[in-house]
Amino acid sequence: MxxxxxxxxxxxxxxxxxxxxxxxxxxxxxxxxxxxxxxxxxxxxxxxxxxxxxxxxxxxxxxxxxxxxxxxxxxxxxxxxxxxxxxxxxxxxxxxxxxxxxxxxxxxxxxxxxxxxxxxxxxxxxxxxxxxxxxxxxxxxxxxxxxxxxxxxxxxxxxxxxxxxxxxxxxxxxxxxxxxxxxxxxxxxxxxxxxxxxxxxxxxxxxxxxxxxxxxxxFVADFIGDANLIDVTVKAVADGRADVGIGSATVSLPARGLGTGPAKVAIRPEALLLGAVGQAGALPGTIRKCAYLGNHLDIMVETEVGELFVVQYGVRDLLEQGAPVAVSFAKSGVTLIPPL
CATH class of the missing domain: 3.40.50.300 (P-loop containing nucleotide triphosphate hydrolases)
Incomplete structure (x- = not known):
C-alpha cells in the first residue's frame, strides 16, 4: 500500500x-x-x-x-x-x-x-x-x-x-x-x-x-513481553548447542543456526534467578531497586553485563537496595538471537 x-x-x-x-x-x-x-x-x-x-x-x-x-x-x-x-x-x-x-x-x-x-x-x-x-x-x-x-x-x-x-x-x-x-x-x-x-x-x-x-x-524479543537484551559471545557450537559467554558466566543454549562470534541473548525477567553470593556459574550483582507488585517483585540488579530486570513470583519480602546477589539462568527463557 x-x-x-x-x-x-x-x-x-x-x-x-x-x-x-x-x-x-x-x-x-x-x-x-x-x-x-x-x-x-x-x-x-x-x-x-x-x-x-x-x-x-x-x-x-x-x-x-x-x-x-x-x-x-x-x-x-x-x-x-x-x-x-x-x-x-x-x-x-x-x-x-x-x-x-x-x-x-x-x-x-x-x-x-x-x-x-x-x-x-x-x-x-x-x-x-x-x-x-x-x-x-x-x-x-x-x-x-x-x-x-x-x-x-x-x-x-x-x-x-x-x-x-x-x-x-x-x-x-x-x-x-x-x-x-x-x-x-x-x-x-x-x-x-x-x-x-x-x-x-x-x-x-x-x-x-x-x-x-x-x-x-x-525487536520481537523486546516487543513481545519484557526481555533483557545483552551482547554476548558464542564461544563454541556443536550438535546444535552453543556455549555462550554472558559476562563471566557460560551457558549452553540452542544455537538456532548461529556460529561462533558476537550475538545477543534475550532473557525473560522470570528466567533470571537470584541466589546467594559465590554461587558457581552465576553473575555477581547488586540490588538497585525492588518493588512489591502484589503477586510478584520487580527487581533491578546491577551486574557486569549491565542492569538486569528480574521478576520473582511468590516472594513477599523486599530485597534491600545495595544487597549483593548471584544471578543465574533458568533452563528456559534464555534465547540466542542474531547480533543485529
Whole structure:
C-alpha cells in the first residue's frame, strides 16, 4: 500500500486458515491497521492480491467483499436501539424487516445481550457496546470478521473479560478472524497465530508460545513481553548447542543456526534467578531497586553485563537496595538471537 512516496505496507504476505484467529501485532505506524483496511476493502492495494475463500477480491469495494469489521470506536448509531443497530446490515442489504429483526435477535442472544434489544448505546457499558458491535458484524455471517483495536476503549479488567468473550465466540462459531492490536498480552491471549509487524513489514509470525520463547530478533524479543537484551559471545557450537559467554558466566543454549562470534541473548525477567553470593556459574550483582507488585517483585540488579530486570513470583519480602546477589539462568527463557 503506497501513499505517494510512502510505502505503508511493504511486501506483506500471509494466510489465515478458516476458523482461526490471527493477530496483526505491532507498534503504532507499523502498517497493521492499513493491512486490515486493505482486507476490508476500505483501502485498495497498490500492488499484490487479496483472496477471500479462494476468490480474488483485490479490486472489489468493501460492500462486495464477504467481510465485516468491528471498529475501535464501535461506530454504533446513537439514535438507534440495540436491535436496530444489530439489524442494520440485513436492512441495508434489502432483507425484509421481520427477517432482519430475527437475524439480529439471534446474534444478540449469542453475544449475551438478550433483553437489551430496546436500549440505546448511551445506556450500555463499554463492554456491552462492544458486544453490540460484534453482533452487528456477525449478523450477515461474513466469511471473515475483522477487529481493529477492539478493546482499547475499555478499562483493564473489562478488557480481560471482553477478550475472553471474543475468543470463546470465535472458537464456538468457528469464525475466521483477523485481529489488530498493539497490546502484546491481548495478542498472546486471543490468537492462534500472531504476525508481528515492524516498519511496514512482517518481523516474525508464529504461535504465541513460539514468538515468546523463540523470538527471531531483538525487536520481537523486546516487543513481545519484557526481555533483557545483552551482547554476548558464542564461544563454541556443536550438535546444535552453543556455549555462550554472558559476562563471566557460560551457558549452553540452542544455537538456532548461529556460529561462533558476537550475538545477543534475550532473557525473560522470570528466567533470571537470584541466589546467594559465590554461587558457581552465576553473575555477581547488586540490588538497585525492588518493588512489591502484589503477586510478584520487580527487581533491578546491577551486574557486569549491565542492569538486569528480574521478576520473582511468590516472594513477599523486599530485597534491600545495595544487597549483593548471584544471578543465574533458568533452563528456559534464555534465547540466542542474531547480533543485529
Amino acid at each position: 503506497r501513499y505517494g512516496a510512502v510505502t505503508a505496507v511493504d511486501d506483506v504476505s500471509f494466510t489465515i486458515e478458516a476458523g482461526k484467529l490471527v493477530t496483526l501485532l505491532g507498534p503504532s505506524g507499523c502498517g497493521k491497521t492499513t493491512t486490515l483496511r486493505m482486507i476490508a476493502g476500505l483501502e485498495i492495494a497498490s500492488e499484490g492480491q487479496i483472496l477471500i475463500g479462494g476468490k480474488d477480491v483485490t479490486k472489489l469495494s468493501a460492500a462486495d467483499r464477504d467481510v465485516s469489521m468491528v471498529f475501535q470506536s464501535y461506530a454504533l448509531f446513537p439514535h438507534m436501539s440495540v436491535l436496530e443497530n444489530a439489524a442494520y446490515g440485513p436492512t441495508v442489504k434489502g432483507l425484509g424487516k421481520e427477517q432482519a429483526k430475527q437475524m439480529a435477535l439471534e446474534k444478540l442472544a449469542l453475544v449475551g445481550l438478550k433483553g437489551f434489544e430496546n436500549r440505546y448505546p448511551s445506556e450500555l457499558s463499554g463492554g456491552q457496546q462492544q458486544r453490540v458491535a460484534v453482533a452487528r458484524a456477525l449478523v450477515l455471517e461474513p466469511q471473515v470478521l475483522l477487529f481493529d483495536e477492539p478493546l482499547s476503549n475499555l478499562d483493564a479488567k473489562l478488557r480481560r473479560r471482553v477478550r475472553e468473550e471474543i475468543r470463546e465466540l470465535q472458537q464456538d462459531l468457528n469464525l475466521t478472524v483477523a485481529y489488530v492490536t498493539h497490546d502484546q498480552e491481548e495478542a498472546l491471549a486471543v490468537s492462534d497465530r500472531i504476525i508481528v509487524m515492524s516498519n511496514a513489514r512482517i518481523a516474525q509470525e508464529g504461535a504465541p508460545r513460539d514468538l515468546y520463547e523463540q523470538p527471531a530478533n531483538a
